[in-house]
Amino acid sequence: MSSRCCRIALSVAAISVFRGISVQKTRIEPQGGRPNKQHILCVAGGCRYHATPEPLSWLRADHTVGAWLGSHRDWVSYQFTPKPTKEVSVKVYVLSDLHAEFEPFVPPSLEVDLVVLAGDINKKTRGIEWANDTFSCDVVYVMGNHEYYTGHFDRTLDKALKAAASHVHVLENETFVWKQTRFLGCTSWTDFSSTGDVSAAMSVARETMTDFRAIRADTNFRRLRPDDVAARNRQAKAWLTAELHRPFDGRSIVVTHHAPVPEVAGDEHRGHLSAAYCNAWHSLLLQADGWIFGHTHRAVDTVLGGCRTVSNPRGYPGEDTGFNPSKVIEFQ
16 A cells, blocks of 8 residues: 655635534645645534545544545545744733713823724714824724613614724624734623522612613613623624634734723622622633733733733722733733
């Protein structure tokens, strides 16, 4: 039995979906014998399989696969040799909860690649317009709950998207890619489950939070309800889950307004009210390289499960949040 080796071509030929799983297809050709024979090595969820008529004969953990070729039964070995990539570092200026509706904020001059605004910058489109005029570099902007105050749950977002300049990227279940870093953004909201009693958490939130008096929803402009928020949260979680599973050759930074897990939410809001400020997205946190958030009015810069988790809120006038007006983080 003769053996020949071939090397996988480094260019990605296609992206498809196989039974709901994201599949990356890479076209490969045997070297030194059958130039007209092409094969596809499919990579799906860590499992590799042969996709052309010749069956996959065996599979090893070192990413070497073998297959029979044609009627000659020649043995061909395919060695998976991904091209090494050098990730480009990114310096990010992080701000949230500026609440400029109460007091303006003038940022210092900083040398950064990108600015992340994690919500509650100002009401309606005023924060977007401020970002348009204040920064010349790319800006990732995620809406907070206060952006919707005196506005509509759907229409305010539409207006924000239209108000943004070309360098200001308002993300709601959307991704912005800067070189080898992708920023996955959404407000996220909450499903009120993090304290273990959804009904109790919804009831407390509806009674005490301004959101459910200051934000309108639906075609009749009724008051926002906790179940509206929970529905938006389910959409965000489904989108974020799918995006984090999507192959990407680089780092993944998630930006939300609400905190991803209770461990970084602080203890200012006790009892079931705390469920309105955070989610219990531990499994998603483990899949990201970084997570930037706001809403809690508590500064955080820690690493959880390998994910750098950061919040830098200014808060209300006179509030002690641990805010750093020059907070720059670097992902290397």
